[in-house]
Amino acid sequence: MSTVANASQGLNKDLGYKAHSIGGFRFERDEYFAHIFYPGGRHLIPVDAFLRALMRDVAWGFFYGTVNFDNVFGTVNHYGTVEMFVGLFNEAYRGSNRHHVETFESKDLKKVFDEMLDDWTNEGFDPFAAPDETGLVFGPKKGNNTAAIRRQRLVADRMVGLPGDLTFRTDPQNRQLADVPTDKPGVFAEPGFENDVHAFNFFDYLSRSDVTWNPSVVSCVKDSQFCATTEEHILPITHGNDRVEWFIQATDEIIWDIDDRGTGKPRSKVVMRAGDVAAMPADIRHRGYSPKRSILIVWENNDSTLPQLYASGKVAPYPVEF
């Protein structure tokens, strides 16, 4: 990434891509980069990384808390409105008062992001896929891949596979999870109890996910949500928590870089292997690296009052004291 203080007024290149604007922000792309123009200058992000991050921000509805595209640019979800920022969570930008923040209605920013994602995603490039599974996005505009970017985050009401709830996946197993057993549990429900006596092959369900770093809700206990996902390569964003969340590593290994949420200063590395459980405190940001496609459960508390509770200091940023 690179940030230029004396930004030009535009790229003056006709590669077939449109410029997209909202408020004081204007987004343009060329063969290799997304250019983010803002009242303080211009910030550049490699376009493949930008589109992978944009895909998650759009698909997750701006997610819980902060979605850092890199250590300069990102969004903060206020659940109805969204802050879009340059340098807000970067100590050097804040220290020199070079940061810039604007607030938008969520629906307005989502519309701009949706259009930009569709316009800038070329045929053959899938921003949800691992790099080894997709084509390149560089160069002039070449078609689009609308079907790939319209995939929705899946949310079970109670549990995957129950009558009227999320259905099982029929996609083939991913190439790196092809050894996951596909056997079905034995379910022997007495007549009248088919909606309650229920089990499914959770690992097999995950092995058929055609997206990476995209948690989908598989089971719920009130506001407690098991959000399961398959991970490969690098989490395309650095997630800044507005609440405690937990990771349960179901298979293989992920290495997490943990930085301070506000400044970006490194705090820890967390190495998680199958069976490991770890909290992600409410005052950190994290980015994961998964050398092999792995199965991760992101455990969330969906209580809508939590961001305010944590922000006000009424609850500690750490889940347990001992």
Add this chain to the structure above:
Amino acid sequence: MSSQQTYFGSLENFQKGGVEVIDDDPKHYAFSNVFEVASKSKPYEKVAVGKNLKYVIEAVRAEGTSPWFAAAHDEAALVMDGDIEVHYLKPDQPVVAEGKEGTVKLAAEPAGKKMGYVKVRRGHMALLPKGSAYQFRNAGKPGVLLVQTILGENTVEKWADICQVKA
């Protein structure tokens, strides 16, 4: 097809990771491993390995036949190791007060109607439906369950014993 092998972990074979501190306290992450916790637990002891205000996830050593349990809300059990049956009953009378949270351990099998059972093994997830009573049965080698539920009278919290405390 990829030649890469998926690593699952089990009671007998797990490789725990950990917190590598740069400028932090490892206790902030409450880092543990469900296989390690279950390897040191009593059968069907419900040890919290995750806590998010009132919600918990519990590591449970599935060995032999469990007591009968019940809850006034749904719960879910993910099998991390072993071959386990879950048997369900619909009690004739409610055995847990409406609104009570967490798993309740029943003194004995309640009178009620058989709902059926499921046979689950590693990677399978079973619903533990609200308003039912259920019992785990495992006649084979010990297994491990991860239970998604709410903090209750049977949740065991022993964080200092199970979590990484030193950098």
